[in-house]
Amino acid sequence: MSQIPLSKYHLLTKIGQGLYGDVYKANILGTDQYVAVKKIRIYDVSVGVPITALRETSLLQRIQHQNVVKILEVEKIHGQIRVVMEYLKLDLQQYLNENKDRLSVELLKKFMHDILSGVGACHRLNCIHRDIQPKNILIQDDGTLKIGDFGSARVFQKFPQFFTSDVCDLWYRAPELLLGSNYYTIAIDMWAIGCVFAELILKQPLFQGENEIHQVKLIIPNVQSFQTVNLNDPNLQIQFNGIITNKLQNLINQDGLDLILKLLKLDPEQRISCSQSLQHSFFR
Amino acid sequence: LLYIKQIYFTLQTQQNVNMSFLNPNYFSDIQSDLNPEMRAQMIDEVHKLCTSHKAQRRTFHQTIYLLDVYLSTNRIFTAQIDSIYKTCYFIASKYEEIYPSPLWRYTNDRDEMQEIFQIEKELLSLVDFKLVTASSYVWLNYYWTIINIAEKTQNWLTYSL
Numbered sequence: 001m002s003q004i005p006l007s008k009y010h011l012l013t014k015i016g017q018g019l020y021g022d023v024y025k026a027n028i029l030g031t032d033q034y035v036a037v038k039k040i041r042i043y044d045v046s047v048g049v050p051i052t053a054l055r056e057t058s059l060l061q062r063i064q065h066q067n068v069v070k071i072l073e074v075e076k077i078h079g080q081i082r083v084v085m086e087y088l089k090l091d092l093q094q095y096l097n098e099n100k101d102r103l104s105v106e107l108l109k110k111f112m113h114d115i116l117s118g119v120g121a122c123h124r125l126n127c128i129h130r131d132i133q134p135k136n137i138l139i140q141d142d143g144t145l146k147i148g149d150f151g152s153a154r155v156f157q158k159f160p161q162f163f164t165s166d167v168c169d170l171w172y173r174a175p176e177l178l179l180g181s182n183y184y185t186i187a188i189d190m191w192a193i194g195c196v197f198a199e200l201i202l203k204q205p206l207f208q209g210e211n212e213i214h215q216v217k218l219i220i221p222n223v224q225s226f227q228t229v230n231l232n233d234p235n236l237q238i239q240f241n242g243i244i245t246n247k248l249q250n251l252i253n254q255d256g257l258d259l260i261l262k263l264l265k266l267d268p269e270q271r272i273s274c275s276q277s278l279q280h281s282f283f284r
Numbered sequence: 285l286l287y288i289k290q291i292y293f294t295l296q297t298q299q300n301v302n303m304s305f306l307n308p309n310y311f312s313d314i315q316s317d318l319n320p321e322m323r324a325q326m327i328d329e330v331h332k333l334c335t336s337h338k339a340q341r342r343t344f345h346q347t348i349y350l351l352d353v354y355l356s357t358n359r360i361f362t363a364q365i366d367s368i369y370k371t372c373y374f375i376a377s378k379y380e381e382i383y384p385s386p387l388w389r390y391t392n393d394r395d396e397m398q399e400i401f402q403i404e405k406e407l408l409s410l411v412d413f414k415l416v417t418a419s420s421y422v423w424l425n426y427y428w429t430i431i432n433i434a435e436k437t438q439n440w441l442t443y444s445l
Contacts, residue, residue, distance in 0.1 A: 058415035
């Protein structure tokens with residue numbers, strides 16, 4: 001009698017639908033450890049294995065860091081490909097919705113430190129995440145944050161490199177992307193982190209644009225024409241800093257405000273990097 | 285420049301990972317039906333595909349890496365050559381391009397498509413989804429970001445690689 005290979009994992013409930021297939025909560029047979037299993041569904045016959053699946057698994061396997069979601073195994077069973085990852089219950093968005101009261105400065109420091117070191121680990125391995133938002137930041141039981149969902153991440157080979165400008169969630173999209181630039185660097189991740197930081201303080205997204213034009217107008221209020229916007233214009237920067245300061249002044253100390261302003265620089269060249277921001281006086 | 289040192293070490297480890305999938309003597313060890321000239325022909329075909337689809341340069345290098353990985357583990361017959369290089373190009377273009385070229389542009393045969401999907405699965409589990417490569421083109425890119433050379437020189441170097 002031939003033996004049919006059996007999965008080591010017992011699928012329990014469906015917890016979500018990813019970009020390229022269903023995500024199940026599962027436990028490893030014989031133990032009470034929980035994992036998340038992504039079934040890669042091949043829905044379009046002419047595409048084969050989906051692009052996002054290719055990129056996510058190939059990148060996540062390289063990045064071994066405590067603040068990035070781990071891939072435990074890629075399992076091939078019954079002709080299906082299953083990606084086994086660690087199971088994390090909450091994401092940051094749900095966390096913010098559940099806790100209505102303001103976060104303490106200590107907690108803010110810890111969260112920002114985790115996010116920055118996780119994203120910094122990606123950048124060091126020459127990879128851009130391109131989709132940082134609270135939904136993609138997961139929380140472990142002990143409060144550690146982990147970056148997840150590398151579906152739109154890319155390896156870059158030189159900077160700046162030619163890519164598509166249609167990445168990132170609209171509310172977290174950097175101004176150079178909104179203006180349609182195809183050459184961008186890891187600085188777009190830093191803008192998104194800045195937005196997430198402001199969201200942690202405000203308890204609501206910083207810029208909630210309805211469409212791309214509205215989003216640009218929120219960032220640069222009195223814009224005349226989109227072709228002539230010059231992002232390294234110091235006057236624009238001063239004006240923009242004024243908006244941010246008004247919004248956040250009473251909610252955060254001076255160091256935190258300074259870090260946000262450094263993350264949310266309009267000019268991508270001047271934006272601070274992960275390793276620099278971890279040295280910032282806010283974390284002392 | 286930002287993170288330049290860390291990226292150097294990353295590329296180096298990446299290269300070691302890449303090398304572990306390759307067998308430099310695969311013609312004498314595994315392939316009996318194939319000779320180096322046929323590999324050269326395959327690369328020519330890949331190049332034709334890349335130019336006709338206006339693929340980026342890095343797609344071409346990725347394809348050849350995947351091709352070598354496949355050839356260093358599986359013994360193949362002359363009849364399979366077509367579908368194998370097409371699969372490698374298929375994966376590489378999905379991985380690297382903004383708009384990957386659809387499969388129907390280079391196969392019209394239903395059976396061949398099925399075969400391509402089969403080989404794709406095989407190849408992906410072979411490299412364990414580790415598609416990130418440090419090819420010679422990546423290294424060249426890395427060096428010219430450091431020394432900041434003109435575009436004309438870049439194109440010349442790419443051409444001569």
